[in-house]
Amino acid sequence: MKKVRIGIIGLGAMGYGHCKNVRSIEDVSLTCVCDNDEALARERGREFGVPYFSDSRQLINSGLCDAIIVVVPHWFHPDVSIYALSKGLHVLCEKPLAVTVSDAERMVKAAKKYKRIFAVMHQMRTEPFFKKAKEIMESDIIGKIHRTLCVDLWYRSQAYYDSGTWRATWKGEGGGVLINQAPHIIDLFIALAGLPVKVEAKTRTKLHKIEVEDEVCAFLEYKNGAWGYYYTTTCEPIRNFYMEFAGEKGKMIIDGYKIKLYRYSAYLSVFTRKAKNMWESLNVKEEIYNFESNTSTAQMEMIKNFAETILKKEKLFATGRDGLNTIEFINACILSGKKKKPVTIPVDRKEYDEFMAGLKKLSKPKKNVKVQIATDPRLLR
Amino acid sequence: MESGVVKIGVVGVGGMGSAHCKMVKDIKETELVFVCDIEKEVAKARGEEFGVPYFTDYREAVKSGLADALIIATPHWVHPEIAIYAFKNGLHVISEKPIAVTVSDADRMIKAAKKSKKVFAVMYQRRTEPWVRKLKELVRDGVIGEITRTLCIDPWYRSQAYYDSGTWRATWKGEGGGVLINQAPHTIDLFMAVGGLPVKVEAKTRTKLHKIEVEDEVCAFLEYKNGAWGYYYTTTCESGGTFHMELAGEKGKIIVNGTDITLYRYDMPVSEFTYKAENMWASLGVKEEKIELDTNVPVGHGEIIRNFAGAILKNEELISPGEEGLKSVEFINACILSSKTNKPVKIPVNRKDYDTLMKKLIAKSKVKKAVKVQRMTDPKFAK
Numbered sequence: 001m002k003k004v005r006i007g008i009i010g011l012g013a014m015g016y017g018h019c020k021n022v023r024s025i026e027d028v029s030l031t032c033v034c035d036n037d038e039a040l041a042r043e044r045g046r047e048f049g050v051p052y053f054s055d056s057r058q059l060i061n062s063g064l065c066d067a068i069i070v071v072v073p074h075w076f077h078p079d080v081s082i083y084a085l086s087k088g089l090h091v092l093c094e095k096p097l098a099v100t101v102s103d104a105e106r107m108v109k110a111a112k113k114y115k116r117i118f119a120v121m122h123q124m125r126t127e128p129f130f131k132k133a134k135e136i137m138e139s140d141i142i143g144k145i146h147r148t149l150c151v152d153l154w155y156r157s158q159a160y161y162d163s164g165t166w167r168a169t170w171k172g173e174g175g176g177v178l179i180n181q182a183p184h185i186i187d188l189f190i191a192l193a194g195l196p197v198k199v200e201a202k203t204r205t206k207l208h209k210i211e212v213e214d215e216v217c218a219f220l221e222y223k224n225g226a227w228g229y230y231y232t233t234t235c236e237p238i239r240n241f242y243m244e245f246a247g248e249k250g251k252m253i254i255d256g257y258k259i260k261l262y263r264y265s266a267y268l269s270v271f272t273r274k275a276k277n278m279w280e281s282l283n284v285k286e287e288i289y290n291f292e293s294n295t296s297t298a299q300m301e302m303i304k305n306f307a308e309t310i311l312k313k314e315k316l317f318a319t320g321r322d323g324l325n326t327i328e329f330i331n332a333c334i335l336s337g338k339k340k341k342p343v344t345i346p347v348d349r350k351e352y353d354e355f356m357a358g359l360k361k362l363s364k365p366k367k368n369v370k371v372q373i374a375t376d377p378r379l380l381r
Numbered sequence: 382m383e384s385g386v387v388k389i390g391v392v393g394v395g396g397m398g399s400a401h402c403k404m405v406k407d408i409k410e411t412e413l414v415f416v417c418d419i420e421k422e423v424a425k426a427r428g429e430e431f432g433v434p435y436f437t438d439y440r441e442a443v444k445s446g447l448a449d450a451l452i453i454a455t456p457h458w459v460h461p462e463i464a465i466y467a468f469k470n471g472l473h474v475i476s477e478k479p480i481a482v483t484v485s486d487a488d489r490m491i492k493a494a495k496k497s498k499k500v501f502a503v504m505y506q507r508r509t510e511p512w513v514r515k516l517k518e519l520v521r522d523g524v525i526g527e528i529t530r531t532l533c534i535d536p537w538y539r540s541q542a543y544y545d546s547g548t549w550r551a552t553w554k555g556e557g558g559g560v561l562i563n564q565a566p567h568t569i570d571l572f573m574a575v576g577g578l579p580v581k582v583e584a585k586t587r588t589k590l591h592k593i594e595v596e597d598e599v600c601a602f603l604e605y606k607n608g609a610w611g612y613y614y615t616t617t618c619e620s621g622g623t624f625h626m627e628l629a630g631e632k633g634k635i636i637v638n639g640t641d642i643t644l645y646r647y648d649m650p651v652s653e654f655t656y657k658a659e660n661m662w663a664s665l666g667v668k669e670e671k672i673e674l675d676t677n678v679p680v681g682h683g684e685i686i687r688n689f690a691g692a693i694l695k696n697e698e699l700i701s702p703g704e705e706g707l708k709s710v711e712f713i714n715a716c717i718l719s720s721k722t723n724k725p726v727k728i729p730v731n732r733k734d735y736d737t738l739m740k741k742l743i744a745k746s747k748v749k750k751a752v753k754v755q756r757m758t759d760p761k762f763a764k
Contacts, residue, residue, distance in 0.1 A: 146589075146618065146619065147614075147616070147619065149534060149614070151532065151627070155651075155664065155665065157654065157655050157656075157658035157661070157663060158655050158656050158658070159658050159659055159660060159661050159663065160661040160662070162661075163661040202602070202610070206608075207651070207652060207655055208655065215610070217602065217610055217612065219585070219600065219602065225589075227585070227598070227600055229600065229612055229614065231530075231532070231612065233530075235529070235651070235655075236529070236530065236629050236634070236651070237634075237645075237647055237651060237664070237665045237667055238634060238645055238667055242625075242627075244534065244623070244625070246536065246619045246620075251619065251620060251623065253623060255638075260623075262620060262622075262623070264620060268590075268618070268619070268620075269590060271540065272540050272541050272590055272591065272618075273541055275540035275541070275542045275543075276542055277542060277755070278540070278542050278543040278545075278546040278755040278757065279543070279757065279759055279760055280540060280542065281538060281540075282538060282620055284620045284622065372660070372661045374661060374662060376662060377662055
């Protein structure tokens with residue numbers, strides 16, 4: 001079987017990790033690397049024994065690779081990805097796909113136009129708990145969804161935010177917890193419950209000295225009228241995510257790597273009409289599933305899936321379209337929070353672009369930066 | 382007090398009240414001396430069942446001189462009127478929850494209780510449960526420090542038959558609210574006790590699944606005095622049994638699932654660690670603890686009644702003081718007012734605004750059609 005030749009663009013902490021990931025996957029080979037810091041590019045090129053570039057366009061046009069992994073700062077994802085797609089390369093882009101919905105949409109359209117495989121690194125989709133949750137939703141066990149809840153907690157210290165000039169600035173990242181930490185869980189939440197049609201969010205900077213948000217809460221409304229709630233923060237210790245999906249035939253609760261499933265003996269709305277005795281209650285069967293996390297191998301599985309989709313027409317775990325949906329949700333929260341008004345999804349592209357341009361203008365260079373380049377140790381094998 | 386026994390009359394014996402009668406008879410420190418119900422047949426039947434005199438007018442019952450104390454288990458709207466009358470006539474009172482439908486009524490009750498110097502308790506019997514006792518103890522002892530975020534998700538289930546079982550049920554006129562005033566007060570009482578009373582509420586309420594005029598679904602964004610955010614949700618449109626509460630603090634966190642409590646203790650207060658950590662990936666040390674409960678404690682309605690008698694007889698500290706019943710009414714009123722006016726509401730709730738709103742809602746309240754009367758207590762309580 002032919003191998004997919006992969007180039008990696010962006011060799012910071014995460015890009016370096018992907019170089020190692022690629023080398024340990026059978027269906028792919030690392031054939032070139034690129035970083036605009038030429039010294040870094042040279043060092044990595046030597047380490048992995050592959051040609052290096054300091055201009056992504058040169059790598060894309062080199063003919064050395066069939067596909068690229070984009071690991072540059074968020075704002076540059078669209079340009080690099082779209083250029084590569086237009087030159088016939090397949091693209092696996094880090095999350096978030098883009099900072100704005102208009103950019104994300106341009107990327108998705110480009111992939112369609114040039115008929116290339118376009119995937120996004122939402123690697124938590126490979127988590128066993130998520131696969132089970134998705135199976136539960138797809139087999140209609142809980143039925144039509146009546147209510148959702150998603151609480152996603154991260155913790156970051158000030159040192160984390162001080163570790164890079166680009167971190168937690170409108171100009172450098174285009175958002176705070178929503179754009180950096182939360183996309184993984186937002187992606188899963190949307191994959192399971194669908195996108196809401198309306199968001200009323202509050203965002204604020206609570207604990208850290210940063211210009212972007214470190215706490216978010218949002219009231220959600222879905223197409224069928226169901227309500228939901230979403231919360232995320234980097235102010236609270238103990239990494240955890242907690243989701244509830246209450247449906248017409250049951251309820252599913254995801255508490256970290258545990259799923260609690262409640263199956264109702266009847267359709268809720270039918271039972272509600274038909275029950276005769278005032279205290280008659282639905283019969284509910286509870287099932288509990290525990291899972292191990294695959295954090296340390298998840299990104300490798302994503303790369304493998306990307307390669308297999310190119311080679312054998314497998315199905316992508318997370319498509320560019322999925323990545324776009326996550327950006328819709330993030331943009332809606334930021335816009336609603338900043339403008340203090342409900343925002344409908346799809347987000348108004350023009351309004352968001354103008355709004356973001358305004359925020360970037362106000363963005364100030366950071367003081368007290370102590371540069372540290374290191375990947376979250378939990379992602380290392 | 383003669384021979385260390387509190388003589389108790391129960392007003393409203395059609396539903397929950399009849400269960401209270403049995404308990405009063407069973408408790409050593411209390412004696413059932415009369416029953417009272419506006420419906421003569423009900424009053425008579427219970428009087429005969431328990432072998433005590435019966436009344437159809439609470440004033441006569443209070444004035445009879447038979448009782449030292451009243452348990453009020455009538456529909457919510459009349460709790461204040463009866464309680465105030467009882468206080469004025471020198472009786473102690475336990476009111477069923479909620480103590481009142483409106484904050485202004487609750488104020489009047491509390492004022493009357495204070496003036497009379499009589500014992501005033503509210504039937505928040507879940508306060509006797511081991512997990513609730515423990516939760517309050519943890520927060521009171523400052524184990525998690527200043528609270529920085531709260532979450533409370535309290536789903537219930539009720540069928541249409543439940544709502545059709547009484548003309549007063551789920552009407553503005555009969556109850557003055559839906560899930561908030563009837564099912565949710567127990568949890569709200571607990572949530573207020575441990576999370577504190579928010580200062581601002583932005584709520585949405587609606588009637589989603591049932592044919593009723595009041596709300597069966599509520600969500601509310603909360604803001605506390607220290608700026609912390611919270612979220613509250615309740616409904617009667619889902620299966621119950623998945624109660625979930627989170628209290629995040631400076632020094633730790635408490636998570637409650639059902640009645641299981643998990644406590645997390647941090648090595649250092651969060652805000653301190655956030656500025657002390659040097660390595661970008663340094664993370665705060667956390668100790669997780671599944672809280673063991675002391676299940677060897679008396680629980681339920683009976684314990685509230687016994688404790689009430691204890692307070693009267695020997696100054697025992699009340700488990701559920703009447704004036705604390707105001708907090709849940711503030712919260713309930715804030716949610717309803719916020720949703721009906723579509724704007725944030727501050728706590729304390731403006732008394733006049735709420736009375737005006739309630740008057741409007743009651744004026745539009747319609748008599749229920751197709752009611753199939755069923756009078757029975759939730760089997761979970763009828764032991």
